[in-house]
Amino acid sequence: MSLPLSSNKDHWLECYKLTWDNRVCDRHVRFREWIEKEFEPQLVKTLSAGLGATGKPLCVLGIGSAEGNHEMLQLKKLKTKFAKLSTTVIEPNKQMFLQYQETVRQKSSDFTGIEFEWHNQTFQDYVQLYGVRKKYHFISMVHSIYYVGDSDLEETIRELYDILAPGGVILMVVMTDHTGIGKVVHTFPNLATKEQKSASSDPSMTKSNRLINSTDVTSILDKYKIVYTQSEYRESWDITACFTGVDTTKGNLLLDIHTQTINFKASVSTTVYSQVMDFLKDHMSVRKSHQSDEELCYFDTVSDILLITK
Numbered sequence: 001m002s003l004p005l006s007s008n009k010d011h012w013l014e015c016y017k018l019t020w021d022n023r024v025c026d027r028h029v030r031f032r033e034w035i036e037k038e039f040e041p042q043l044v045k046t047l048s049a050g051l052g053a054t055g056k057p058l059c060v061l062g063i064g065s066a067e068g069n070h071e072m073l074q075l076k077k078l079k080t081k082f083a084k085l086s087t088t089v090i091e092p093n094k095q096m097f098l099q100y101q102e103t104v105r106q107k108s109s110d111f112t113g114i115e116f117e118w119h120n121q122t123f124q125d126y127v128q129l130y131g132v133r134k135k136y137h138f139i140s141m142v143h144s145i146y147y148v149g150d151s152d153l154e155e156t157i158r159e160l161y162d163i164l165a166p167g168g169v170i171l172m173v174v175m176t177d178h179t180g181i182g183k184v185v186h187t188f189p190n191l192a193t194k195e196q197k198s199a200s201s202d203p204s205m206t207k208s209n210r211l212i213n214s215t216d217v218t219s220i221l222d223k224y225k226i227v228y229t230q231s232e233y234r235e236s237w238d239i240t241a242c243f244t245g246v247d248t249t250k251g252n253l254l255l256d257i258h259t260q261t262i263n264f265k266a267s268v269s270t271t272v273y274s275q276v277m278d279f280l281k282d283h284m285s286v287r288k289s290h291q292s293d294e295e296l297c298y299f300d301t302v303s304d305i306l307l308i309t310k
């Protein structure tokens with residue numbers, strides 16, 4: 001029996017931690033580079049042009065903020081232009097939520113002028129409780145739309161647009177369907193079956209291993225004539241451990257991430273397993289590691305960075 005990765009919070013978290021291991025995946029390095037280079041010219045400038053000098057705090061909303069690592073960098077950039085920020089954090093995972101709060105507490109001097117409002121809940125629960133009355137100037141959604149928009153993406157995008165203040169910007173980072181993880185899931189959409197999805201134990205997470213991709217999002221934005229810009233960044237995963245012929249935790253977790261399926265190797269038929277491994281082989285590239293002269297198997301995923309304006 002195969003279950004979607006996000007139906008088990010603990011297993012998902014174990015996989016997610018691999019994204020923070022620079023030797024395995026450079027997602028965060030690449031995205032931080034984008035923040036360092038592009039956040040000010042592309043976002044801070046647009047926001048200050050759109051909002052002018054009102055003297056009121058800039059209202060920021062983080063959705064699926066995790067431990068806040070990317071959001072804190074973004075807040076730092078916003079602080080250079082806006083003297084006061086009012087930040088709302090929505091993160092349903094308790095462990096990550098507490099970690100974000102703890103970092104803010106420990107580095108309080110970095111956050112002077114920033115007020116935090118904390119919500120340890122899903123975006124869906126937040127909207128149900130508070131509605132869409134409060135408006136935000138900046139909404140940050142980095143790789144969280146998969147979970148937030150899972151049951152009804154169109155409705156979610158309409159809600160997000162509703163809570164965006166005029167002159168505001170939504171930063172949405174979402175994988176494409178034509179590369180890497182997005183392409184595997186797009187090519188093999190039925191790795192976890194419908195019946196098995198209903199066995200999911202965690203209601204805060206998506207029930208599907210069919211990840212939302214950037215085309216899903218942009219087609220809805222186009223339908224509603226919502227204005228956005230699109231750029232991209234590329235992350236590389238070292239998936240060599242999947243091809244050593246030896247079963248390792250790392251190799252198995254990498255397969256689970258790339259198929260969005262829990263215990264992929266043990267839970268699918270040998271035919272499906274071979275098909276997916278052949279697909280990975282056909283689409284990976286063997287190249288030298290940055291850290292050593294070793295030749296490694298890299299599988300690249302491109303994500304779109306959407307800046308949605310109102």
Ligand SMILES: C[S@@+](CC[C@H](N)C(=O)[O-])C[C@H]1O[C@@H](n2cnc3c(N)ncnc32)[C@H](O)[C@@H]1O
Nearest residue numbers: 064065066070093122123142143144147148204
């Ligand atoms: C891939 S992580 C992205 C983390 C972070 N935004 C970053 O920049 O690295 C996805 C996050 O979305 C959160 N999440 C899952 N379901 C959610 C929901 N329904 N509403 C809000 N956040 C959700 C997860 O707990 C997780 O922290």
